[in-house]
Amino acid sequence: MNRQRFVALGTCALAGLPRAARATGGLDVADPGPAVSVRVLLASGSFAGPEPIDAWHFGWSGRTYRGSFANAALPDGRSALVNVVPLDAYLAGVISSEIPSGWPDAMQHAQAIVSRTYVLGRLHPDKPYDVVASESDQHYSGIEGESLAGRAAVDSTAGTTLTYLDAPAHVAYSSCCGGRTADAGDVWGVWFPYLPSIPDPHCFGTPNYAWNADIPLANVAAAFGAPFAGIGALRAVRLESNGPDDRPRGIGFDGDRSSFETTPKAFRAALGAAVVRSTFVRSLELGRAGSLAVTGTGRGHGVGLCQWGARIMAYDGASAQDILSFYFPGTALGHAQPERERGHAG
Numbered sequence: 652m653n654r655q656r657f658v659a660l661g662t663c664a665l666a667g668l669p670r671a672a673r674a675t676g677g678l679d680v681a682d683p684g685p686a687v688s689v690r691v692l693l694a695s696g697s698f699a700g701p702e703p704i705d706a707w708h709f710g711w712s713g714r715t716y717r718g719s720f721a722n723a724a725l726p727d728g729r730s731a732l733v734n735v736v737p738l739d740a741y742l743a744g745v746i747s748s749e750i751p752s753g754w755p756d757a758m759q760h761a762q763a764i765v766s767r768t769y770v771l772g773r774l775h776p777d778k779p780y781d782v783v784a785s786e787s788d789q790h791y792s793g794i795e796g797e798s799l800a801g802r803a804a805v806d807s808t809a810g811t812t813l814t815y816l817d818a819p820a821h822v823a824y825s826s827c828c829g830g831r832t833a834d835a836g837d838v839w840g841v842w843f844p845y846l847p848s849i850p851d852p853h854c855f856g857t858p859n860y861a862w863n864a865d866i867p868l869a870n871v872a873a874a875f876g877a878p879f880a881g882i883g884a885l886r887a888v889r890l891e892s893n894g895p896d897d898r899p900r901g902i903g904f905d906g907d908r909s910s911f912e913t914t915p916k917a918f919r920a921a922l923g924a925a926v927v928r929s930t931f932v933r934s935l936e937l938g939r940a941g942s943l944a945v946t947g948t949g950r951g952h953g954v955g956l957c958q959w960g961a962r963i964m965a966y967d968g969a970s971a972q973d974i975l976s977f978y979f980p981g982t983a984l985g986h987a988q989p990e991r992e993r994g995h996a997g
């Protein structure tokens with residue numbers, strides 16, 4: 652696909668919106684869409700019961716939640732606590748949990764549109780819940796997690812989602828891309844023209860940009876088990892960066908008997924996201940004390956919106972649509988239309 656064509660589509664996106672919407676950067680889209688509830692998994696297995704407060708609120712685990720709660724059964728037989736919450740109330744709890752309230756309005760608006768688009772693509776009426784209240788989907792922590800800025804962003808962007816060729820876009824975001832976003836195809840094996848790997852100059856030097864880790868080789872051996880042990884005495888480590896961008900494609904360990912190959916994604920999953928903070932590994936070296944010295948940039952999977960980069964774009968004067976057009980080239984603003992309303996559920 653021709654990248655320039657998608658970029659051009661993105662810059663023309665405002666042309667199709669009403670005059671009022673164009674005047675406000677495309678955010679003043681009046682139709683709030685149909686009332687939608689989100690079912691958020693709060694806990695599974697054994698948990699202390701929630702406490703009803705009134706018809707619209709309940710308390711659980713020291714927090715207050717909007718909406719109602721339901722007990723559900725998971726496919727594996729465990730019980731689950733699910734918060735059934737109106738879409739915008741859910742989003743208010745998400746925006747403020749995902750980014751600080753002091754971040755600029757344009758970034759708050761961009762986050763609201765991306766978070767709304769994300770959750771509307773994950774309504775599964777045939778399953779016990781739609782999303783989980785953590786990083787696996789989106790951070791969500793009820794009323795205590797809400798801020799005025801987050802609520803204002805949800806209201807300002809009511810009903811607005813990200814679309815591609817008039818269909819809902821599949822969106823993703825992470826804390827920091829590390830200087831270049833990741834192609835969704837490289838991370839999840841599913842390619843979208845608006846989720847390519849693009850250079851991002853905005854997040855350079857922000858707090859989550861650079862990281863390093865000194866990982867004991869015993870931890871690497873424990874994480875990978877027999878396939879790693881089979882290589883014998885470790886002689887060298889390799890970082891393979893043979894893709895079209897400078898993000899690494901593979902990590903190799905050469906022993907005196909054989910070699911073991913893995914991907915940055917599997918390496919991060921095996922050693923833990925708190926240690927290997929991104930898949931954008933920049934260097935690997937064998938340390939003197941039986942450890943692996945790793946440096947990298949970014950935090951998270953790196954696909955789609957880079958939150959720290961978007962923050963800097965907003966400070967530099969970018970609108971929410973500027974931010975979204977940069978991180979999701981070729982997309983446009985559209986209206987909320989959840990899967991279940993279109994009859995495509997399941």
Ligand SMILES: [Zn+2]
Nearest residue numbers: 828854957960
């Ligand atoms: Zn970035």
